[in-house]
Amino acid sequence: MNHKAGFVSLIGKPNVGKSTLLNAMIGTKLSITTSKPQTTRKKILGILSSEDYQIIFLDTPGILNPEYLLQERMLDFVVSSVKDSDVILFVVDIKNDPTGSKTFEDERVKKILDEATQPKILVINKIDESTPEVVENLKNVFIKKNIFTKIVDTSATMGINISQLIKEIVYLLPIHPKYYPDDQLSDENERFFVSEIIREKVFEFYRDEIPYSTEVEIEEFKERQTGKDYIRANIVVERESQKPIIIGEKGLAIKKLGKIAREEIERFLEREVFLELFVKVREKWRSNPNMLNRFGYKVEDND
The missing domain is CATH 3.40.50.300 (P-loop containing nucleotide triphosphate hydrolases)
Incomplete structure (x- = not known):
């Protein structure tokens, strides 16, 4: 009570x-x-x-x-x-x-x-x-x-x-019964946390404006009974000139990013994954209402 x-x-x-x-x-x-x-x-x-x-x-x-x-x-x-x-x-x-x-x-x-x-x-x-x-x-x-x-x-x-x-x-806090089961830690799904982990690594790995111009979108997330789970993610940037910075010379930067992100994702999910990263350009996505809604930046009106 x-x-x-x-x-x-x-x-x-x-x-x-x-x-x-x-x-x-x-x-x-x-x-x-x-x-x-x-x-x-x-x-x-x-x-x-x-x-x-x-x-x-x-x-x-x-x-x-x-x-x-x-x-x-x-x-x-x-x-x-x-x-x-x-x-x-x-x-x-x-x-x-x-x-x-x-x-x-x-x-x-x-x-x-x-x-x-x-x-x-x-x-x-x-x-x-x-x-x-x-x-x-x-x-x-x-x-x-x-x-x-x-x-x-x-x-x-x-x-x-x-x-x-x-x-x-x-x-x-007010007197109130539990809102969620005891073993639940969040209301978000695994796809959300995987995208956030990749975005965290982008923030850590790149400098200047690049992290702020990027968004991560999980395009495919396949859980497999045998073998590694498959994750395909897009790193979205605002300008064509940012794409080669993310990829790096001979693809070395994105390979390194993929490695450290995959290791963190595996720790979080407690299972092995195969992670593929791609870079997409979406002009001025940070000021585009439709793109922001698609990426989950939509505040629900509870009134």
Whole structure:
């Protein structure tokens, strides 16, 4: 009768460690992570179940100033996630914003937090890269502002205070039966996670604008009773000039990308796969509504 369950949005500026924090709380790698901002583009749902509670986390893209339609859709994912939530985790990177001024002077951040009536937890992340004095100063700043129900300092990469954060979340959740079976970790299928793994490797492997201009589309996914599963994926770029960069001289770059992506996919699926990668050009796909809908950047209207 006292079982708790609810939806918890992880929001914040780009590259503050939201996805790493989600993975730390879930206890497995669900959301892709790289050192580059804007790695997360969609709302990723992750489920943490126990006998007494179930937390449905919504990992969201970073709050930014949209420069093209894809980024507008990414911001829409943040807003819709907040509307769907029982609790909000606002994550700030103390290493890059020790006073909080860069984050909380952002008009979009202010608007989202002002309009959200749910309990809000401020998560001060990356404390392993700061000092106790700086952490304490930032805490005091936000205690005075009275925006947040609770403030928790963490290091997602080091696992510091993760269990404490989970306790604070559970305390704020409503009494409710489980939404999902105990053994379910997400609502996404294997195809989605395979495409995200390949995209993660693109972010890690290529520089400058290339990662931001690419999308990964799974064209074929065959599970086989005998032999390796077959996966055919397209790496979509915006311009013809980007295609040879992805492929590399004599195809060496895409071969290396395919190898590291395949190894990660096999770890995730816990079975062997045969992965084929192809490069397709779709002009200005990031500003094309039809292409964005096809790639899954469509925010459902729940009203």
